[in-house]
Amino acid sequence: MRRGLALEVAGRDVTSVAVTGARTVRRQPAVALVERLRGARLGEAGRIGKFLLVPLDDGAETLVIHLRMSGQLLLTAPGWPLAKHTHAVLGLSDGRELRFVDPRTFGELFVAAAPPGGPGAPPGRPAALAHLGPDPLSPGWSAAVLGRGLIGRTARLKLLLMDQRFVAGIGNIYSDEALFEARLRFDRPAGSLSGDEIGRLHRAVRKTLRDAVTHRGSSLRDAQYVDLFGAPGDYQNRHRVYGREGEPCTRCGGPVRRISLGGRSTFLCETCQP
DNA sequence: CAGATGCCCTGGGCGC
DNA sequence: TGCGCCCAGGGCATCT
Structure with missing residues (x-):
């Protein structure tokens, strides 16, 4: 999913935001997330464990996404019928929509401050993710x-x-x-x-x-787990x-x-x- | 403190 | 066909 986001949405601007799920944005008022995302340019997605991190604008803040048990991120044409349990829709500057669908509503979205990651490096980890141990695919996990x-x-x-x-x-x-x-x-x-x-x-x-x-x-x-285009894994x-x-x-x-x-x-x- | 348990939800599958 | 039960990729609060 991180690779898909990096390929497909990096460099796009968010032109519209709709949050309809009451539980999907729960760490902050939904209006705060909506206002922060509207107009933001999405950067190259990163990942720590099961958390996806999409840097916003200069990377000082990041959109954090966790799919939990049943969450999906789908990239669609705007006309596509809205799947049941669609809780958030981001309109993108290329005309497509990034949709968050999650029947069990365990998944979540939030925007958090991210410490600078240094020149050319991805932003650091937000405070909300401080408890996470090392990612097993990171070089440091020997x-x-x-x-x-x-x-x-x-x-x-x-x-x-x-x-x-x-x-x-x-x-x-x-x-x-x-x-x-x-x-x-x-x-x-x-x-x-x-x-x-x-x-x-x-x-x-x-x-x-x-x-x-x-x-x-x-x-x-x-x-439940499918890629941005709805294709299942193997x-x-x-x-x-x-x-x-x-x-x-x-x-x-x-x-x-x-x-x-x-x-x-x-x-x-x-x-x-x- | 680590470890066990229950809960947050919806939906699918199965036995009756 | 329908009901009730069990189970499901996770994480966290609350017990002991």
Whole structure:
């Protein structure tokens, strides 16, 4: 989604703004966001974890977008019929519209001040995102950094991977996929990993996220996740455990298991992830 | 303090 | 066909 925004909306001006959803803009008065966006020039989108950051004008402020469970950003011609649960529409100077659609209304938009990022660099992170840990695809997230972070942690590995304060951007699908790739059980105490296991985990997280982006994300049965043009991703067809309960493990042929953890599903192969 | 639980919502799938 | 239940890519407040 970040790549799509960078390709399609960077350099456009916002010519009109309509916010109709009561919950979609909730960190600030909707009128403040509308007035700040109207007439703004959109910069090249950045990303920290699951948050999208679209710099405004000189980059001193940024539009922050989180899709949560069911949010979509769609780029359409103005005449297109408005999908149900469309909560915000930005008119763009190229005549198209950027629409935020979100049935469950967990997603949100807000405008925040962004510290300057230096010449040529993207703006820094807004204060509202200060709690986020490093993005696992950023250069700073090395195996050594991961290993230091794991020391003394008693949490189960999967829950720590999904803790956005620890590392930002891994959710329920990609934690399961990365743990399978790393051949690690989800309920290992995070601090119990050996050096070799830390290396495997680090490699697996980065490979899983990179591959998922290459394949344009995971669109599950309800096809909630789609790109700017409504096209679903492809990575769901490459999942090795997530959503594959009872199907054969791609590595050993044994059945993929589903276990409930913290009220959500965890998928794993108990043979390959001892 | 870390960890567990429940809630914010709508919609789809399934059993009866 | 319809009802009630369970489940779903996340994050946060509130308990212990």
